[in-house]
Amino acid sequence: MIFQSVKMAFKSILANKMRSLLTMLGIIIGVASVIALVAIGQGTTRRVTEQVQGLGSNLLTVNIAGRGPSTSLDYGQAMRLADVEGVDLAAPVVSQNATVKFGGTSENVNVTGTNRDFLGVRRYEMAEGRFIGDVDLTFRHRVAVLGAETAASLFGDESPLGQTVTINGNRFKVVGVLAAKGESSAGSSDEIVIIPITTGERMFRTGGVRTIYLTVENEREASVVRGRVEQELAGMFRGNTNSYRVFSQQELLETVSSVSDSLALMLGGIAAISLVVGGIGIMNIMLVSVTERTREIGVRKAIGAKRRHILLQFLIEAVVLSGLGGLFGIGAGIGAALGAKRAAGMDVVFSTDIMLLAFGFSMAIGIVFGLFPANKAARLNPIEALRFE
Amino acid sequence: MEDLIVLDRLTKTYRLGNETIRALDGISLTIRRGEFVCIIGPSGSGKSTLMNMIGLLDTPTSGSYRLDGEEVSRLPDSRLADIRNRKIGFIFQQFNLLPKLTAFENVELPLIYRGVPGRERRRMAMEALEKVGLGDRRHHRPGQLSGGQQQRVAIARALAGNPPILLADEPTGSLDTRTGGEVMQLIRELNEEGHTIVLITHDLSIASRARRIVHIRDGRLAEESGVPAG
Numbered sequence: 001m002i003f004q005s006v007k008m009a010f011k012s013i014l015a016n017k018m019r020s021l022l023t024m025l026g027i028i029i030g031v032a033s034v035i036a037l038v039a040i041g042q043g044t045t046r047r048v049t050e051q052v053q054g055l056g057s058n059l060l061t062v063n064i065a066g067r068g069p070s071t072s073l074d075y076g077q078a079m080r081l082a083d084v085e086g087v088d089l090a091a092p093v094v095s096q097n098a099t100v101k102f103g104g105t106s107e108n109v110n111v112t113g114t115n116r117d118f119l120g121v122r123r124y125e126m127a128e129g130r131f132i133g134d135v136d137l138t139f140r141h142r143v144a145v146l147g148a149e150t151a152a153s154l155f156g157d158e159s160p161l162g163q164t165v166t167i168n169g170n171r172f173k174v175v176g177v178l179a180a181k182g183e184s185s186a187g188s189s190d191e192i193v194i195i196p197i198t199t200g201e202r203m204f205r206t207g208g209v210r211t212i213y214l215t216v217e218n219e220r221e222a223s224v225v226r227g228r229v230e231q232e233l234a235g236m237f238r239g240n241t242n243s244y245r246v247f248s249q250q251e252l253l254e255t256v257s258s259v260s261d262s263l264a265l266m267l268g269g270i271a272a273i274s275l276v277v278g279g280i281g282i283m284n285i286m287l288v289s290v291t292e293r294t295r296e297i298g299v300r301k302a303i304g305a306k307r308r309h310i311l312l313q314f315l316i317e318a319v320v321l322s323g324l325g326g327l328f329g330i331g332a333g334i335g336a337a338l339g340a341k342r343a344a345g346m347d348v349v350f351s352t353d354i355m356l357l358a359f360g361f362s363m364a365i366g367i368v369f370g371l372f373p374a375n376k377a378a379r380l381n382p383i384e385a386l387r388f389e
Numbered sequence: 390m391e392d393l394i395v396l397d398r399l400t401k402t403y404r405l406g407n408e409t410i411r412a413l414d415g416i417s418l419t420i421r422r423g424e425f426v427c428i429i430g431p432s433g434s435g436k437s438t439l440m441n442m443i444g445l446l447d448t449p450t451s452g453s454y455r456l457d458g459e460e461v462s463r464l465p466d467s468r469l470a471d472i473r474n475r476k477i478g479f480i481f482q483q484f485n486l487l488p489k490l491t492a493f494e495n496v497e498l499p500l501i502y503r504g505v506p507g508r509e510r511r512r513m514a515m516e517a518l519e520k521v522g523l524g525d526r527r528h529h530r531p532g533q534l535s536g537g538q539q540q541r542v543a544i545a546r547a548l549a550g551n552p553p554i555l556l557a558d559e560p561t562g563s564l565d566t567r568t569g570g571e572v573m574q575l576i577r578e579l580n581e582e583g584h585t586i587v588l589i590t591h592d593l594s595i596a597s598r599a600r601r602i603v604h605i606r607d608g609r610l611a612e613e614s615g616v617p618a619g
Binding site for chain 1: 467
């Protein structure tokens with residue numbers, strides 16, 4: 001009986017192809033937009049999460065906002081944070097955009113003054129040469145380590161090791177080149193020039209360290225260590241808590257995931273609305289169909305169809321319509337997401353859960369909105385139905 | 390011959406506004422197995438109501454109806470559908486075939502509702518189609534068949550489940566004289582094979598082919614040239 005009804009439903013859907021397609025359109029658009037938007041949303045979330053995790057989940061970032069002697073730190077003061085219990089590496093940073101020249105070529109890049117811990121904290125690797133050492137800081141050596149991209153654009157295929165570049169007119173000897181790391185959300189991390197922080201402080205005449213990168217010995221103690229760091233900073237700034245801020249990667253990840261969660265909720269809401277609209281479309285057409293087929297219903301009843309047979313027939317037809325719409329919608333959604341990937345280079349992640357959910361939901365819509373027309377058909381009086389022209 | 394249909398003082402009244410209309414007014418009628426009965430009457434005489442009553446599409450206001458030994462005048466809808474399916478084969482003036490189904494699928498339909506398993510169902514449907522001489526047209530849709538052929542498919546559908554009663558409502562009303570005659574011939578043959586036929590018409594020339602004629606006027610019956618079979 002069920003098999004016959006499904007067969008019958010497909011038959012009647014195929015008999016009115018155009019009408020069936022238009023009926024399904026609401027569901028198709030609803031499901032397709034959910035699939036596509038969720039795929040793009042999850043792709044973006046994954047990319048951001050990977051970038052954040054790429055920085056290391058044991059990283060604490062201290063930003064110093066204040067200026068003036070009581071609200072800023074010099075390198076020596078900043079390094080007191082390295083002695084906080086649980087802190088492993090500490091890399092204070094002074095940085096400025098500066099013109100770096102070699103021969104006839106010049107580049108405007110971010111020049112970062114820091115210490116030897118920077119390499120480990122930001123997870124860089126050396127391509128050749130060496131990184132900034134303690135001795136460079138002590139004697140304020142004019143040495144520089146170039147990021148992969150900066151090295152390539154200044155020197156091309158030549159090795160920069162031992163060459164001299166000028167930064168804002170000051171001569172620096174290149175002692176090392178970093179290995180390429182790739183894009184990050186904060187711009188390219190390969191367009192960079194690194195110099196000893198003590199040299200940088202003198203050259204930039206900045207009012208102290210702006211950023212301090214710290215790593216925690218044990219990831220699980222990150223929040224405890226963060227508390228200690230904040231306490232230490234409070235001591236340094238005499239309780240002026242507005243002058244600094246400590247971020248952990250954990251916090252960033254949580255922010256990212258809460259943003260993507262609320263995005264998902266919003267998408268779900270839009271999807272639900274469009275599916276309900278699609279369901280109303282199905283109900284509308286099913287009602288028309290019941291009226292058109294009044295005589296058929298009368299005949300079926302006369303030859304022995306019970307109420308539940310008629311109910312089932314129309315309900316199955318509605319569910320087949322909405323389920324088919326769901327399937328087409330999933331196809332269209334995948335197509336749209338792949339199109340966005342190709343056209344705009346967006347990351348997409350397809351989730352089978354979401355697809356199954358969307359499909360199930362569209363079937364459920366068919367049941368809910370098919371019930372009223374199907375019940376109307378099932379309750380028709382056979383005598384009147386047979387008389388219907 | 391046993392009694393197949395026994396109507397006893399069957400009454401059906403409708404309310405139309407403030408007026409009460411007696412469509413059937415105390416009808417008593419007994420039809421035995423194997424009979425060929427024609428119910429004849431002008432339009433508005435109550436013959437359609439009587440047919441709906443015999444066909445279990447409608448229930449009487451009062452009186453009793455025993456069909457094949459079972460009182461059926463006070464049964465719930467789903468039970469009536471079941472009895473219709475097993476005991477009554479309908480033949481309509483408008484054929485009432487489902488246009489999107491093939492001849493074979495149309496004939497198969499009552500068996501599907503009865504729950505006959507696939508292989509048996511196909512055998513029975515094919516047998517009925519061959520009985521009306523349309524075995525070779527089983528894949529045609531009603532639209533591809535002539536009026537006479539459509540009515541024969543409809544008769545095959547009525548026959549498929551082997552019901553004791555064939556209930557025909559103006560079966561030749563939409564056909565020309567020649568094909569109408571052929572269909573009547575088929576119905577007579579079915580009667581000779583033992584099917585009980587109840588035929589409703591307003592056409593005397595059709596009625597004259599029956600063995601027993603019952604007149605209905607203003608909801609009351611008057612038996613005429615009754616030569617009860619047996």
